[in-house]
Amino acid sequence: MNFLGIDAIISHLFFGGIMLYSKMLIPTLREDPKDAEIDSHKLMLRAGLIRKSAAGLYSYLPLGFRALLKVTQIVREEMNSAGALEILPPFVTPAELWKETGRYDTMGKEMLRFKDRHDNEMVLGPTHEEAFTNIVRETVHSYRDLPVNLYQINTKFRDEIRPRYGVMRCREFIMKDAYSFDTDEAGLEANYQAMRTAYRKIFKRCGLEVDPVLADTGSMGGSASEEFMVPSQVGEELIVKCHECGYVANTERAVAHREYSVSGDPLLAIAEKETPAVKTIEELTAFFSTTPDKFIKTLVYLADGAPVVALIRGDMEVNEVKLKNAAGAVELQLAGEEKVREVTGAPVGFAGPVGLKNVRIIADISIPPLVNAITGANKKDLHLVNVNPGRDFKWEKAADIQSVQAGDLCPECKRPLNAYHGIEVGHIFKLGYKYTDAMNVIFLDKDGKEQKPIMGCYGIGVGRTMASVIEQSHDEFGIIWPMSIAPFHILIVPVNVMDAAQMEAAEKLHKSLSSRYEVLMDDRDERAGVKFNDADLIGIPIRITVGKSFAAEGKFELKLRNSKEKEFLGEAELIKRVGEIYENEMAGFNRD
Template sequence: MLYSKMLIPTLREEPKDAEIDSHKLMLRAGLVRKSAAGLYTFLPLGFRSLLKVTRIIREEMNNAGAQELLPPFVTPADLWKESGRFDKMGKEMLRFKDRHDNEMVLGPTHEEAFTNIVRENVHSYRDLPLNLYQINTKFRDEIRPRYGIMRCREFIMKDAYSFDADEAGLEANYQAMRTAYRNIFRRCGLSVDPVLADSGSMGGSGSEEFMVPSQVGEEMIVKCNSCGYVANTERAAAYREYPESKETPEVLSETSTPSVRTIDELTAFFKTTPQKFIKTLIYIADGAPIVALIRGDMDVNEVKLKNAAGAIELELASEDKVYEITGAPVGFAGPVGIKKIRIIADISVPPMVNAITGANRKDLHLVNVNPGRDFEWEKAADIQSIREGDLCPECRKPLNAYHGIEVGHIFKLGYKYTDSMNVVFLDKDGKEKKPIMGCYGIGVGRTIASVIEQSHDENGIIWPMSIAPFHISIIPVNVSDETLMEASRKLYAALKQNYEVLMDDRDERAGVKFNDADLIGIPIRITVGKTFAAEGKFELKLRAGKDKEVLSETDLIRRIGEIYAEETAKYSGN
């Protein structure tokens, strides 16, 4: 490809709206342009890399026995109503009506669509197992899109859905995807950690996220350096001891606490430790209030609470609601006397003796509150947030915390959709059964952004060979020098046979070309300039390195062959 013919609008200055390196570089290198908040155009250069990533994904998915198909981006709302998610999805699902007044949805995810395809076309155990996938556009009307391609509203995702006759089959599919994912990210030159993730109602080891460790990641991960335990803080369970208290339960009494409401204020007021308090939080779970209890020195993890409560939507109650429910302003809620409202207690609460809680009356707290004696709870569960330094649940060593970008997620869905949408097949024994599902996603754009986030320097992107938009760039230093141009054209024609080559034939100064080449980040750079004029040799430099090699045409072609073979091996499918 000739540079002069290609649309590569590089930018000298940093776009002011970009915050993170990958976003700045994708804009500066002319890979993408924004159309509106969370909506991006992939320009020719960016699209080439996108296609390479999707090619790798396809190879690995197909290799793992999955089959690609292409459902429409627009889904009829009926399917969503059937699964019960139409009302539960919230505003991130964009809805609209067509000219016939039919309700439609821009697919934010495709469980329903795939389940429906299977329901209509699969009727026998002979058709199973199946793993179907698409690489398609998704739309989620995010509250706040940010970081460019990292968190978009419209984005490209590979999502796969597996259907098996039994759990053993699901496990096999899951493991195949796990392997495929490791291969995909390795081939893209990304180093990722598979971490234990929240698995919703399924529990167990049925959910892993593939995380790229990065400062700009939006997820928090804890990792144990001694045994290797890695988990998303949404689900990580710290090891904690709850020693039996030596105190004997005392008589419940009230204490006036005018305007003392936070744990800090209360700790100071009562001259005690946060561990003495039972923090009482009021949440609204699927429209109904619930009470969450936790020891004063800990925080509630809403994902865990949501799971413990079996809720789909969970949000903290507003101040007004708190007043309505407890009869007291925020800061004075407590479990004693709460009726007809579900109470979920953290496992830290039942062992407490002579605790302090709000009295559900303004400016009043209760002391010597004893769980079981003074109040009951529906369920005790681990609903606590984990923090850096908490102990590893496996080996009890302190955990480290870091940020990660979620580029992939695999998890076992179970029967959720085959139940709600009533999908059945006839098993060997002649009985109707429901297939068990798994779900496996990869954010394609996010993968590219993560690679750039992980592989760049102050001058620009450093592409891994496997997903670079081109393998080689040729820079004739002076286009008005016919000798150089002649040699460049000849070299270009030769290399083009085996490689993807970008020839910078623009009438620009050498400095401009070098800087653009660095920005764009093509792995191999060949300069045709003074060394050619002097001794008929080419200069070869790798984007990732500093050294330059001066080589004759024959040596150059051989050297490129070596480098390419080496790189290809590094990112190969095996």
């Protein structure tokens, strides 16, 4: 074989050869499997792309595996051309690495730990910052070796509490993850932007519309971070977007523009007010005949086990991710009734910041400007009026801990924000020095001085990307694959395999098209209806039928999966037309 480049070789290895439906394993299902809830999951099972082996564990069958490989190949090409280097580290990592950064204790149960026969502690990699940082620590010692951006396309395991939606959120999954190391922040910025651009190309080539949205950095740590979101009703993330100026952010970290008018009213004397069984903001608003923004809502949380009191204006909701970050906590949850009583001395509904002792208080930025506010008195059936922040209570920290919703104002241009659900298919982070510090990665700069590299990391859920494509591109009959990741480009359907002339023509066509395209031929002795229905289900973009029109006038029927039109063409015209369609579709994925 000529040297064609790694990408061509990979394509050849996986996709070469003449493919017959009868020799494939495509176990299509007529009925929806009862466990599948969302369309992509149903269709992946029905079209014979995947089979489940246990909760959150799936096998990719031939058709699904081919599509998956197409996605990984696109990822690989774009990563390579962005200057990243592919490596293959082990899926199992020793616990010591995780202990170095402290994540062995902070990662939680989604990280599956086990011991080998020598009693060494091991981890099934849920992510690979430590492993990659370690490789760089061992191999990179000079600024001349930097920057590097290493990546893998490899199995990950996260012992999800609740796997669901098939391959969309499973426990074992394929992920592309890259880790960049730079000498300085400018270098990181360049790598980050290169990845951002590569990601847009990757998803575009997969036929997906994505939004890069501002995101929370979560347990990875770091400063800037963006998620690549596929808008979808089944998405598990809530995104707010401004159609005016383009501001897009995950609600976990979105901010809203708000006016905090400081009234010139004189501060009145604090006073108790009996409020028998009046607990919710709604009830209180009615009871005091005022508006919700006059109240200080007081919520008790447990941050890593210790109680934290969050204060927010009555007309707003606390965003727990923001609060968690403000509190510097790893885990955060609303405290139970007993804990509330313990901290405040009163039942739920009567908590307030005045007089609270020995507990951290985090106030939303909406709190300090309040004047003569109303809040719980930490006694049953009692509230306080004319409470003034600063005078009557203090707080450890004031931070933006408020939830942002559709209708709130854009922080950039002050127009109302819209909200939609999205599937997170990729995530890019600027990690900073978190890992290189913890693991003491050193290189010598030009002046021979010891420095630490600055890191970024960049992930793509490969299986999830594939599922998102199906979620976004299907109809009542089945999958509609984009040409770029379809398991085959062309499906040839001889209607009657017993008809020698038809079969001969179909085989000849199969041979001549196979040199340039991936062609599957449905040579099964099945009725036309069965073949057409399976064809629609598995969603190959180009369908060529050899049947009636061939018998009558020697013409092939050309139909595209994404259209209802049929064309009837002789062989030469057909081949030309297929070429046009293919080239045109593929070019479309690369256009800006």
